[in-house]
Amino acid sequence: MIQNSQDLFKRAQRVIPGGVNSPVRAFRAVGGNPIFMASAKGPYLYDEDNNQYLDFINSWGPMILGHACENVEKAVQDALGNSFSFGAPTRREVEMAELIISMVPSVEKVRMVNSGTEATMSAVRVARGYTGKDKIIKFEGCYHGHGDSFLISAGSGAITLGVPDSPGVTKGVAQDTITVPYNNLEAVKIALEANKGQVAAIILEPVVGNMGLVPPVRGFLPGLRDLCDQEGIVLIFDEVMTGFRLAKGGAQELYNVMPDLTTLGKIIGGGLPVGAYGGRKEIMDCVAPAGPVYQAGTLSGNPIAMAAGYAMLTYLNEHPEVYPYLDNLTSKMVEGMRENLTQLNLDYTINQVGSMFSIFFTSDPVTDFDSAKQSDLALFGQYFNSMLRQGIYLAPSQFETLFVSIALTDKLADQYIAANLAALHEIHQLA
Numbered sequence: 219m220i221q222n223s224q225d226l227f228k229r230a231q232r233v234i235p236g237g238v239n240s241p242v243r244a245f246r247a248v249g250g251n252p253i254f255m256a257s258a259k260g261p262y263l264y265d266e267d268n269n270q271y272l273d274f275i276n277s278w279g280p281m282i283l284g285h286a287c288e289n290v291e292k293a294v295q296d297a298l299g300n301s302f303s304f305g306a307p308t309r310r311e312v313e314m315a316e317l318i319i320s321m322v323p324s325v326e327k328v329r330m331v332n333s334g335t336e337a338t339m340s341a342v343r344v345a346r347g348y349t350g351k352d353k354i355i356k357f358e359g360c361y362h363g364h365g366d367s368f369l370i371s372a373g374s375g376a377i378t379l380g381v382p383d384s385p386g387v388t389k390g391v392a393q394d395t396i397t398v399p400y401n402n403l404e405a406v407k408i409a410l411e412a413n414k415g416q417v418a419a420i421i422l423e424p425v426v427g428n429m430g431l432v433p434p435v436r437g438f439l440p441g442l443r444d445l446c447d448q449e450g451i452v453l454i455f456d457e458v459m460t461g462f463r464l465a466k467g468g469a470q471e472l473y474n475v476m477p478d479l480t481t482l483g484k485i486i487g488g489g490l491p492v493g494a495y496g497g498r499k500e501i502m503d504c505v506a507p508a509g510p511v512y513q514a515g516t517l518s519g520n521p522i523a524m525a526a527g528y529a530m531l532t533y534l535n536e537h538p539e540v541y542p543y544l545d546n547l548t549s550k551m552v553e554g555m556r557e558n559l560t561q562l563n564l565d566y567t568i569n570q571v572g573s574m575f576s577i578f579f580t581s582d583p584v585t586d587f588d589s590a591k592q593s594d595l596a597l598f599g600q601y602f603n604s605m606l607r608q609g610i611y612l613a614p615s616q617f618e619t620l621f622v623s624i625a626l627t628d629k630l631a632d633q634y635i636a637a638n639l640a641a642l643h644e645i646h647q648l649a
């Protein structure tokens with residue numbers, strides 16, 4: 219029964235564009251209507267009709283400790299008694315900045331904002347202000363929020379200028395964004411050669427979660443670091459997804475490659491709307507009021523959000539065993555899925571880094587957006603719906619990663635593997 223969800227979606231469509239406040243929630247890529255959630259605890263979501271789901275989205279990453287975890291809940295409750303916002307500096311902001319800097323290796327100074335989108339928009343502005351150059355290089359299939367500069371597709375060939383990906387993004391903005399294929403250093407070199415002395419920043423997801431999970435190939439991240447050093451370009455790791463997830467210091471710690479600027483979001487707010495950008499002192503001191511690059515926020519560093527984020531990060535900082543636990547549990551599920559595929563004589567690609575993983579319905583390796591797009595999307599839609607019927611809530615798009623939380627147990631991982639087998643059976647009518 220999903221009657222209440224259906225009714226709410228009807229009402230929502232009358233008053234909210236597409237019935238949702240963020241497009242992927244609408245289930246358009248998989249068919250069917252979105253499910254409206256009422257509550258969540260640990261590994262489970264509960265919808266408006268009281269159905270239970272085992273959650274592999276975890277609010278798109280933030281709920282790495284499971285839903286409604288007690289330490290974050292308590293921190294928010296404690297903070298609530300002191301009013302919700304002051305518009306003046308607070309102790310929590312200092313403590314939060316100190317904690318972030320102690321955890322993320324390349325960050326020496328940090329500015330809090332309210333979303334990942336704000337973090338990436340601001341980081342690019344700072345990189346431009348710092349270098350005095352206008353253009354940025356981004357990678358096809360990487361998502362950096364909905365800032366105009368990022369909603370740009372590749373033109374024809376690596377050396378051409380970008381084209382707007384969305385109405386409302388001007389050609390003028392598109393001119394300053396160069397889009398190249400992920401994991402392709404050669405394409406970056408060609409783009410740099412064609413735009414000599416004009417590139418302020420290279421921005422990327424050091425591990426991509428936004429075309430499904432795609433890891434960097436060996437040498438890609440160090441190669442970008444070298445190119446940026448040679449050309450005086452600011453290297454920005456967008457760790458909105460990977461920060462505090464792949465290691466307490468994010469992908470930069472895992473791969474031991476240091477960016478100049480890092481953008482953070484998702485986990486950093488413990489489920490409340492928080493983002494941050496930070497990096498080398500010299501660059502961050504360009505930000506107002508220390509420097510001339512303007513960036514501000516009425517609710518930035520909000521005390522309730524800081525309390526949640528601080529509790530979340532403190533837990534991760536003090537419990538390093540979280541990461542091997544998540545890695546092992548995710549590896550177990552991936553192994554189980556691989557055995558399922560072998561048993562059914564199927565050959566699909568599974569990518570995993572730490573507690574992020576994706577199955578692509580193609581037998582070819584997935585290393586960039588073109589190869590990700592080889593996945594059979596109709597099959598993915600059937601797979602998604604079969605899992606949903608079994609009470610497993612996956613991301614409703616092939617081009618999203620799944621996230622594991624510490625609320626997931628060995629037994630629940632077995633349940634996931636069994637559901638995966640049943641879903642693969644069903645979509646191939648092998649049952």
Ligand SMILES: *Cc1c(COP(=O)(O)O)cnc(C)c1O
Nearest residue numbers: 333334335361362363456458459
């Ligand atoms: C989610 C995400 C963003 C955007 O963050 P919002 O909080 O949704 O604005 C930016 N970059 C990456 C890598 C993300 O995964």
